[in-house]
Amino acid sequence: MSQFEPTIVAFVCNWCTYTAADLAGTSRMLQPYNVKLIRMMCTGMVDPKYIIRALLSGADAVLVSGCHPGDCHYINGNYKARRRVKLLQEMLAQFGIDQRRLKLTWIGASEGNDFARTVAELVEEIRALGPNEARAVATL
Amino acid sequence: MPNRIGVYVCHCGTNIAGKVDSPGVAEFARSLPGVVVSRDYKFMCSDPGQDMIIEDIRNHGVNRVVVASCSPRLHEKTFQKACARAGLNPFHFQMTCIREHVSWVTRDPQEATRKAKHLVAAAVARVHWHEDLYSRKERVHPDVLVVGGGIAGIQAALDVARSGHRVHLVERAPSIGGHMAQFDKTFPTLDCAACISTPKMVAVAQDPNIHLLTWSEVTKVEGFVGNYTVTVHKKPRYVDEDRCTGCGLCLEKCPTKVVSEFEEGLTSRRAIYRYSPQSVPSIPVIDPEHCRTLTGKKCGACQKLCPSGAIDYGQTAQDFELEVGSIILATGFDTLDPAPMTQYGYGRYPEVYTSLQFERMNNAVGPTGGRILMKDGQPPRSVAILHCVGSRDVNHHEYCSRVCCMYALKYDHLIKDKVGHATRVYNFYIDLRCFGKGYEEFLRRVQEEDVTFIRGRPAEVVQEDGRLVVVAEDTLAGIPVRVPVDMVVLCTAMQPRADAAETARVFGISQGQDGFFLEEHPKLGPVSTATDGIFLAGTCQAPRDIPDAVAHASGAAAQALALAARGTVEISPTVSTIDPDICTGCRACVGLCAYSAIEFDARRGVAVVNQAMCKGCGSCAGHCPSGAARVRHFNGRQVFAELEGLLEALPQPPTPRPGADTEPPAAKA
Ligand code: FES
Numbered sequence: 094m095s096q097f098e099p100t101i102v103a104f105v106c107n108w109c110t111y112t113a114a115d116l117a118g119t120s121r122m123l124q125p126y127n128v129k130l131i132r133m134m135c136t137g138m139v140d141p142k143y144i145i146r147a148l149l150s151g152a153d154a155v156l157v158s159g160c161h162p163g164d165c166h167y168i169n170g171n172y173k174a175r176r177r178v179k180l181l182q183e184m185l186a187q188f189g190i191d192q193r194r195l196k197l198t199w200i201g202a203s204e205g206n207d208f209a210r211t212v213a214e215l216v217e218e219i220r221a222l223g224p225n226e227a228r229a230v231a232t233l
Numbered sequence: 234m235p236n237r238i239g240v241y242v243c244h245c246g247t248n249i250a251g252k253v254d255s256p257g258v259a260e261f262a263r264s265l266p267g268v269v270v271s272r273d274y275k276f277m278c279s280d281p282g283q284d285m286i287i288e289d290i291r292n293h294g295v296n297r298v299v300v301a302s303c304s305p306r307l308h309e310k311t312f313q314k315a316c317a318r319a320g321l322n323p324f325h326f327q328m329t330c331i332r333e334h335v336s337w338v339t340r341d342p343q344e345a346t347r348k349a350k351h352l353v354a355a356a357v358a359r360v361h362w363h364e365d366l367y368s369r370k371e372r373v374h375p376d377v378l379v380v381g382g383g384i385a386g387i388q389a390a391l392d393v394a395r396s397g398h399r400v401h402l403v404e405r406a407p408s409i410g411g412h413m414a415q416f417d418k419t420f421p422t423l424d425c426a427a428c429i430s431t432p433k434m435v436a437v438a439q440d441p442n443i444h445l446l447t448w449s450e451v452t453k454v455e456g457f458v459g460n461y462t463v464t465v466h467k468k469p470r471y472v473d474e475d476r477c478t479g480c481g482l483c484l485e486k487c488p489t490k491v492v493s494e495f496e497e498g499l500t501s502r503r504a505i506y507r508y509s510p511q512s513v514p515s516i517p518v519i520d521p522e523h524c525r526t527l528t529g530k531k532c533g534a535c536q537k538l539c540p541s542g543a544i545d546y547g548q549t550a551q552d553f554e555l556e557v558g559s560i561i562l563a564t565g566f567d568t569l570d571p572a573p574m575t576q577y578g579y580g581r582y583p584e585v586y587t588s589l590q591f592e593r594m595n596n597a598v599g600p601t602g603g604r605i606l607m608k609d610g611q612p613p614r615s616v617a618i619l620h621c622v623g624s625r626d627v628n629h630h631e632y633c634s635r636v637c638c639m640y641a642l643k644y645d646h647l648i649k650d651k652v653g654h655a656t657r658v659y660n661f662y663i664d665l666r667c668f669g670k671g672y673e674e675f676l677r678r679v680q681e682e683d684v685t686f687i688r689g690r691p692a693e694v695v696q697e698d699g700r701l702v703v704v705a706e707d708t709l710a711g712i713p714v715r716v717p718v719d720m721v722v723l724c725t726a727m728q729p730r731a732d733a734a735e736t737a738r739v740f741g742i743s744q745g746q747d748g749f750f751l752e753e754h755p756k757l758g759p760v761s762t763a764t765d766g767i768f769l770a771g772t773c774q775a776p777r778d779i780p781d782a783v784a785h786a787s788g789a790a791a792q793a794l795a796l797a798a799r800g801t802v803e804i805s806p807t808v809s810t811i812d813p814d815i816c817t818g819c820r821a822c823v824g825l826c827a828y829s830a831i832e833f834d835a836r837r838g839v840a841v842v843n844q845a846m847c848k849g850c851g852s853c854a855g856h857c858p859s860g861a862a863r864v865r866h867f868n869g870r871q872v873f874a875e876l877e878g879l880l881e882a883l884p885q886p887p888t889p890r891p892g893a894d895t896e897p898p899a900a901k902a
């Protein structure tokens with residue numbers, strides 16, 4: 094049996110990180126296949142319920158990524174996301190889910206290389222962390 | 234009617250199929266609930282590809298469509314339109330990206346195929362929940378705003394005005410003209426910059442369709458494509474624009490001298506000044522930081538002299554609003570300040586000049602009356618021109634500024650021409666990039682004028698025995714060189730405006746990694762931005778020479794006019810709604826909305842979304858504790874379904890290890 098391959102769901106904003114992912118693709122920056130994107134219009138619309146559901150139904154980690162502070166296409170949706178993610182991370186800890194399984198990053202539209210690096214690093218980190226146990230509980 | 238889903242998997246030539254087993258993905262999709270047709274095809278975006286979808290909608294009762302191909306940012310609209318042509322609501326479509334996010338970035342074909350299947354499963358799960366949505370039509374305000382009055386802004390304004398539409402041209406300096414007004418000759422034709430730009434500047438001032446606002450800045454932009462409300466801050470000139478005749482008497486008697494911005498610090502101006510000799514408008518402006526009267530000292534010289542009583546020390550700034558349908562940004566560039574690059578001695582040695590200073594020195598109305606002179610009034614016997622200062626340099630700007638090679642060659646020629654053929658001219662260059670029309674020919678011409686080219690970026694400029702010495706390595710000969718010269722000109726990089734980030738924020742657009750404004754697509758959308766109705770012209774998007782800036786500006790004008798000519802725009806229906814039956818009236822969303830689009834209806838005790846103001850960001854929906862606020866096309870059902878599709882174990886391969894799929898790797902050429 095080879096190494097543990099995590100499943101990671103990324104909620105990314107259409108204007109920045111999704112575009113950065115496109116750019117990483119156009120520039121042929123190889124990435125681990127583990128991260129799958131869900132396109133949102135803004136990180137501000139990422140309901141914490143989506144994140145919890147993802148962590149309970151099979152994701153080993155969730156990435157939320159949007160525009161840099163001040164750059165949000167909708168003025169300040171990313172600040173709202175930042176508050177929600179912070180709060181949620183604290184709650185996750187209380188439920189025994191490692192906080193590192195929820196990550197928030199800012200990746201601008203032109204930062205394809207940052208996107209590829211973030212994906213690679215996150216996969217590495219979660220590989221080291223091992224499978225998400227909440228997932229096993231949820232599937233019992 | 235039950236959902237009948239059609240799935241279409243693209244090969245994109247070999248772009249996708251070279252890595253992902255596209256037929257395999259299509260076959261897999263057939264097993265997903267609700268899928269009635271599943272096909273793969275070479276180029277889904279081609280006419281036959283789209284016809285396939287239209288066919289299936291018309292003849293096979295397909296009422297939901299999933300396309301797995303490139304990024305939806307490229308072709309979502311294409312396929313939505315195809316659906317609409319077949320009579321299907323375009324929002325019954327979902328696109329998933331298996332090229333940029335899969336085939337181009339995944340090493341292993343089996344893993345790529347597996348990931349593609351997951352993404353298709355997610356799209357199919359999501360499309361089940363798509364709803365009928367209808368775009369709203371809004372009228373487009375026929376006026377256009379152009380921000381920045383350099384050559385790009387001037388061109389855009391003139392083009393728009395010529396069509397009969399009204400243009401507001403906002404320029405923050407006291408005059409239009411921009412950098413081009415500072416130049417002397419223009420490469421490669423050597424026609425004088427003023428001779429070709431002044432007529433355009435005057436045409437702007439005289440065009441009845443152009444509303445020129447100089448000494449003004451845009452401070453706020455509200456609204457959406459076709460309907461922008463722009464706040465302009467007009468600084469006080471302290472000169473009544475209606476009374477001033479532009480006679481210039483006031484300029485003569487002002488006792489205060491200030492370093493001239495327009496002359497790049499080579500000379501001084503008065504506290505009341507005309508921005509440039511060819512200023513448009515020619516009305517002077519008082520610099521409140523230096524004017525004696527405005528700083529509380531006794532003076533009033535200009536007021537006493539003015540024959541038309543135009544001086545008004547009591548003038549105040551004005552803020553007013555403009556209504557426009559689209560906006561063209563032509564805010565231009567800054568030049569890099571070489572002072573921090575201490576190795577070149579700029580600011581330390583008086584005979585080291587920036588390129589803009591050298592332009593002014595060559596200009597007939599500049600500080601030396603167009604003669605190339607050192608500070609001691611003597612012509613230089615030798616000049617070194619340092620290319621790529623701050624450009625193509627990882628410590629400053631990685632990019633090439635695209636104009637320096639050419640204007641350096643122009644300087645070569647001007648020096649030989651003005652100071653005399655015996656003057657030595659040394660170019661220190663990395664590569665000579667002469668790519669435009671007539672540029673290579675110009676290089677040839679200058680090479681024949683007995684100019685020296687040394688390939689190598691100079692290490693430093695030092696002073697020895699009162700003379701400047703350029704220290705470099707001639708990388709072609711492989712030898713170190715020390716070249717004594719009388720004068721050094723630094724070809725400083727073009728860079729984004731110092732306040733580009735602030736401008737981007739005001740207009741709701743982004744900057745690229747180099748700091749220039751980000752276009753919608755680097756190749757096919759160099760004029761438009763991610764924000765509908767906001768276009769880019771000239772060097773605010775990337776370094777450009779004059780012909781390219783002018784062409785870019787005309788492109789922006791055409792885009793703005795296309796909007797104005799159509800007169801209406803379709804506004805996406807993907808905005809928020811609040812279900813009054815669920816809303817508890819907590820009002821959390823009211824405070825969260827960045828657009829003040831949510832109001833509290835006190836009578837019913839619920840929050841209500843104003844759909845014309847909502848942009849669909851979903852801040853309300855992401856928070857609403859009762860789940861009453863939802864963004865259309867991004868509602869909970871749809872996102873949950875997509876999630877499930879992504880995370881569900883694939884029905885197909887019962888393998889111990891993810892990735893050990895049974896299907897053959899797509900080994901297509
Ligand atoms: S639009 Fe990117 S985070 Fe808001």
